[in-house]
Amino acid sequence: xxxxxxxxxxxxxxxxxxxxxxxxxxxxxxxxxxxxxxxxxxxxxxxxxxxxxxxxxxxxxxxxxxxxxxxxxxxxxxxxxxxxxxxxxxxxxxxxxxxxxxxxxxxxxxxxxxxxxxxxxxxxxxxxxxxxxxxxxxxxxxxxx
Amino acid sequence: xxxxxxxxxxxxxxxxxxxxxxxxxxxxxxxxxxxxxxxxxxxxxxxxxxxxxxxxxxxxxxxxxxxxxxxxxxxxxxxxxxxxxxxxxxxxxxxxxxxxxxxxxxxxxxxxxxxxxxxxxxxxxxxxxxxxxxxxxxxxxxxxx
Numbered sequence: 519x520x521x522x523x524x525x526x527x528x529x530x531x532x533x534x535x536x537x538x539x540x541x542x543x544x545x546x547x548x549x550x551x552x553x554x555x556x557x558x559x560x561x562x563x564x565x566x567x568x569x570x571x572x573x574x575x576x577x578x579x580x581x582x583x584x585x586x587x588x589x590x591x592x593x594x595x596x597x598x599x600x601x602x603x604x605x606x607x608x609x610x611x612x613x614x615x616x617x618x619x620x621x622x623x624x625x626x627x628x629x630x631x632x633x634x635x636x637x638x639x640x641x642x643x644x645x646x647x648x649x650x651x652x653x654x655x656x657x658x659x660x661x662x663x
Numbered sequence: 664x665x666x667x668x669x670x671x672x673x674x675x676x677x678x679x680x681x682x683x684x685x686x687x688x689x690x691x692x693x694x695x696x697x698x699x700x701x702x703x704x705x706x707x708x709x710x711x712x713x714x715x716x717x718x719x720x721x722x723x724x725x726x727x728x729x730x731x732x733x734x735x736x737x738x739x740x741x742x743x744x745x746x747x748x749x750x751x752x753x754x755x756x757x758x759x760x761x762x763x764x765x766x767x768x769x770x771x772x773x774x775x776x777x778x779x780x781x782x783x784x785x786x787x788x789x790x791x792x793x794x795x796x797x798x799x800x801x802x803x804x805x806x807x808x
Contacts (some may be wrong), residue, residue, distance in 0.1 A: 522706040527669040527750055560668040564748050566737040567808035586806050589737060590744075592712040592752055603709050605672055607737055659756075661731050663712035 525594070525603040527625035529572040530559030530642070532649050533584055535628055537614040542628035543646070544580055544617050547634065552600055554639035559629045560604065572609045580626060581618040584611035590648060591659045608645050610652070664725035670748040674717040675787070676702030676793050678729055680773055682759040683794055685771035688791070689725055689762050689779065694769035704751065716736065717754045721745060726763040734781035735793060736804045753790050755797070761802045 527604040533544040545555045558579040563570040569586055588611040594605040619626035629635060631650050638646070648659040678689040690700045703724040707716040714731055721729040732755040739750040764771035774780060776795050783791070793804040 522671055523709055524672040524707045525711075526667055527672050562669045562739075564668055564670050565741045566670075566739075567741065568737050568750060569806050569808040579774050587805065588803075592713050592734060592737070594707075594711075596710045596712065597672070605707070605713060658733075661714050661734065663714040 525596075525605045526574045527562045527590070528559055528592075528604050528606045529559040529562055529568060529577045529583060530606050530645065532557055532590065532608060533574050533576060533580065533582060533617070534610070534646065535614065535617075538611045538628065540630040541595050541629045543649075544613075545627060545629055545638075546579060546619065547625040547627075547635075548639055552639050554637040555635045556639040556646065557608070557641050568607050569609070572607075572611065576613070577610060577631070580613075581620060582613040582615060584613045586611045588635055588652075590645070590652060593641055593645060595641060596640045606634055606640075608648075610649065670741075670750045670783060672707045672711060673704055673749045673751045674707055674720055675702040675751050675753045675773055675790065676717050676721045676736075677735065677753060677755045677790065678721060678725065678758050678762070679755070679756045680699075680729060680759065682761075683773065685775040687775045688794075689723060689727070689758075690772060690774055690783075691698060691764065692770040692772075692780075697784050700780045701784040701787050702753070702790065713752050714737055714754070717752075717756065721756060721758070724765055724767060727758040727760060729758045731756045733797075735774075735790070735797060738786055738790060740808070748799040753793075755794065 534541040590608040679686040734754040
């Protein structure tokens with residue numbers, strides 16, 4: 519059987535700083551195109567569980583050791599990344615301390631949901647809206663498509 | 664940038680026949696190794712949303728048009744498929760009518776949760792146990808790893 523080709527698999531992590539008022543979330547200003555503000559994240563390695571990939575990417579990009587809370591959802595719109603089809607598993611995670619910009623991040627900052635920066639890259643505005651719904655209404659996002 | 668290599672992405676569908684007593688689930692007896700009984704499923708195509716892949720695979724393998732209910736979880740243990748690392752998104756879906764074995768299925772049958780066949784292939788025993796928890800206790804599976 520030929521090796522199947524499937525979309526590339528990524529994780530994005532919605533990190534809430536639970537030791538700060540308003541539980542601000544960590545966003546990075548991307549150094550590479552597509553530009554804009556984005557959740558920390560990256561590609562899953564072969565041989566790596568999703569949860570491990572999520573904690574690894576959070577550490578690599580923000581220097582934070584995060585505690586995963588839940589899987590928010592899978593984001594799979596083929597047009598969500600202009601470079602090619604990626605499917606992202608988005609995890610909500612809690613962290614304490616001070617994040618530091620690393621790797622793919624040009625700059626890193628904390629934002630409360632009422633003061634999000636623009637533009638948000640990829641479909642991360644949708645993801646943050648879904649997080650808000652989960653936080654305030656305790657509902658996971660609907661299936662789409 | 665070189666093209667990243669990530670685990671292969673699959674969908675598995677837990678189809679409940681909601682027009683039959685006890686809402687039996689559809690399992691197929693695999694024609695190809697690894698042998699055993701398994702949920703219908705397969706690889707996600709590039710350019711295809713996860714939800715579309717789930718409905719397509721259900722139709723191709725069981726001739727059922729299913730209605731997706733929820734994402735049960737992501738199963739990503741690197742050893743779950745002896746042929747290589749696949750990450751499966753498992754959807755719960757409802758269907759009515761009569762399923763028919765097609766494609767990768769040697770035979771297809773309906774089983775209630777109290778009378779599951781053995782052996783179950785891959786990590787599908789775990790998935791079915793997680794479904795039972797979701798059904799009776801309204802809890803999604805915990806993050807693992």
